[in-house]
Amino acid sequence: MPAQISLDALKVLDAIDRHGSFAAAAEALFRVPSAITYTVQKLEEEHRIKVFEKRGRRMVLTPVGRMLLQHGRQILQATESLSEMAQRMAHGWEAQLTIAINALFPVEVIYPLVKRFQQVQPDIHILLRYETLAGTWDCLHDGRADLVIGAPGLPPEGRSYDLLPLPLMTDNAFCYVAAPEHPVCQLEQPVKRESLRRFTSVVIPDSSRRLPALTYGLLESQPRIFVPDTDAKLKAHLAGLGIGFLPRFRAAPYLARGELVEIEVDITRTDHTHHLAWHSSNQGRALHWFIDALREENPFAEMMEQGQALR
Known part of the structure; x- marks a missing residue:
């Protein structure tokens, strides 16, 4: 089995290239020049390659040396990131936080919170995703999300959840x-x-994979067009492709301009209370940062109040 290239050898190559000479690399790494020379010679001998060649008075990287340096820096950056990730997790910070948002609401509403969080922990990955109806609970139940915003009704059995009711849907919150x-x-x-x-009818399908699907405002034998999210549903209505319910805060500007018409229908839409939800056992600091931020300010409620004002 061929000898593996050590991280130390990659650090030495990186230092020589950054500082311009073996002597300068030795100073930067707090080593004697002979140690730098030995590391390079050992690398070349073990792998039967030539990493540096002499041009005039300078030692320059060969094509093989340049390839090693290019890919080696990626490895060094990855190990550094891994170390930082381990330190964050050791102090309770997750490497990644996944937030699922009920597809009724535009994801950009929480961008200001994400921006604030980046100032606290800029290196934690944030994954934002849409889920629909029972799919909000389904992704939390299966561990595909850490936090759900706007989960309707009560959670499924079998897991322990913490819930925070959100006043997202008030009377007359939807219009046909x-x-x-x-x-x-x-x-x-x-x-x-x-x-x-x-x-x-224009429909956003329930995104649940395992839990029973939910439907609102659909009639038996009614033809349907399925669209991926509320933006697509709104545009389908504007294009005259179909009819159906929309959140009033999304429809209000178009109703005011006459681009949509509200229809009084013989259907009663009953919506559940919506929740901020997460697993009780999840004590991640990133998760609870967002929970606290959403407790302090509910941007979704503010958005809906603006929609009601446009009626």
Whole structure:
């Protein structure tokens, strides 16, 4: 089995290249010049390669040496990051935090919180993802998320969760909409369920993988267009592709400009209380930083109040 290239040898190559000479590298690494020379010679002998060659009075990297340095620096950076990650975890900070957001809400609402967090721990990876309906609980239950914002109703059994109710959905929080040229707008209101079944509904499917799926405002035998998120659903309504419920805060500006029309329908949409949710056993400092920040300020509630004001 061939000898492995040591991290020390890579550090020596990096120091020689950065500081311009063996002597300067030795000074930077607090070693004697002979130790630097020995490390390079050992590397060349063990692997039967030439790392440096003499040009005039200078020693320069060969193509092989340049390749070793390029990839070696990636390895050195990775080991440094690994060490920093281990130190953070030893002090309770996660290497990565995954936050799942109910697809009703635009993810950019929490960007100001993420920006603040970056000032505290800039090296922790933040993964933001959308989930829909029961999919919010499903991803938390299966460990695909550390924190869920806007999980509807009660959590599934089998795990212990901490919950913080969020006043996201108030009375009249949803409106049934269509583009003004859509034929449903010509019908007498409230439009009966039998009449609504004739028209395509725009739907964001439940993202749950294991838990029973939830649906709101759908009728049997109604044709459907499935879209990935609320932005796509809004655009589908604006394009006249279908009808259905939208959060009022998302629809309000378009209703005000006449680009959408609110339809009174013979359907009652009942929504659950929404929660901030996480596993009780998760004591990660990044997780609890976001929990505390969301307790102090609820940007989602502020967004919904602005939507109500536009009515």
